[in-house]
Amino acid sequence: MWRYIKSGLEIACTLLICAAAIAIVWQVTHPISTPRRASALPKVERVTGLTIASADISNVRGTGRVALVEFADYECPYCAKHMKETGPTINEKMIDSGQIRHVFFNFPLAIHPHAPKASEAAECAGKQGRFWEMSESLFADPQKLDVADLVVRSETIGINPALFKKCLDSGETADKIRRDVDEGRRVGVNATPTFFIGSVNDDGSIELVTRLNGALPFEEFEKAVRTLLPGPRQARR
Numbered sequence: 001m002w003r004y005i006k007s008g009l010e011i012a013c014t015l016l017i018c019a020a021a022i023a024i025v026w027q028v029t030h031p032i033s034t035p036r037r038a039s040a041l042p043k044v045e046r047v048t049g050l051t052i053a054s055a056d057i058s059n060v061r062g063t064g065r066v067a068l069v070e071f072a073d074y075e076c077p078y079c080a081k082h083m084k085e086t087g088p089t090i091n092e093k094m095i096d097s098g099q100i101r102h103v104f105f106n107f108p109l110a111i112h113p114h115a116p117k118a119s120e121a122a123e124c125a126g127k128q129g130r131f132w133e134m135s136e137s138l139f140a141d142p143q144k145l146d147v148a149d150l151v152v153r154s155e156t157i158g159i160n161p162a163l164f165k166k167c168l169d170s171g172e173t174a175d176k177i178r179r180d181v182d183e184g185r186r187v188g189v190n191a192t193p194t195f196f197i198g199s200v201n202d203d204g205s206i207e208l209v210t211r212l213n214g215a216l217p218f219e220e221f222e223k224a225v226r227t228l229l230p231g232p233r234q235a236r237r
Contacts, residue, residue, distance in 0.1 A: 057204065068090065074138040107189055117168070
């Protein structure tokens with residue numbers, strides 16, 4: 001009898017060891033990004049060896065040879081804070097002036113249940129040429145992100161609400177959101193908002209140089225951008 005009990009225990013131990021080994025391999029090959037507050041990270045960091053391919057860029061405004069790349073979540077209060085407090089100054093002083101271009105990637109966090117559909121809404125609006133208008137509307141009032149609220153927003157930004165709702169209901173932009181998240185993870189994003197400043201190459205790809213974590217003041221963005229501007233523009237304020 002003892003022999004059978006011992007054999008059973010050995011088999012159970014072996015199965016537990018195998019299960020633990022499989023779990024370790026899964027974690028290594030399928031890393032899960034644990035959301036953290038961007039405020040818990042260094043404010044500004046230098047990065048090397050990171051490039052975003054032009055084929056992965058879809059939401060862009062401005063024509064500058066320096067890029068501000070943003071990874072954000074529409075239900076993130078710090079993302080809304082950035083849009084309300086710093087975004088307008090960046091638009092006026094750097095995007096509208098032709099110094100930089102703004103590139104946006106969706107990065108909805110698992111802790112925000114409404115964020116994925118809100119990101120889909122922005123992309124659905126983008127199919128009618130109103131991505132940035134929808135994006136700004138979502139950040140302006142992140143408390144209203146139910147599907148019904150999203151449809152109302154579509155009417156306020158001047159797009160066809162029926163086409164918008166069809167896009168939203170079908171989930172046709174969900175794959176785009178997943179690709180954005182994958183790109184964010186590839187470059188080390190695990191909190192929002194996360195920004196990168198980089199140089200735009202001739203093929204449209206972006207070589208990332210500086211990373212900014214969190215809703216930082218305009219001066220931090222200006223300082224990072226200035227290091228990449230051509231000589232004559234570095235003195236412009």
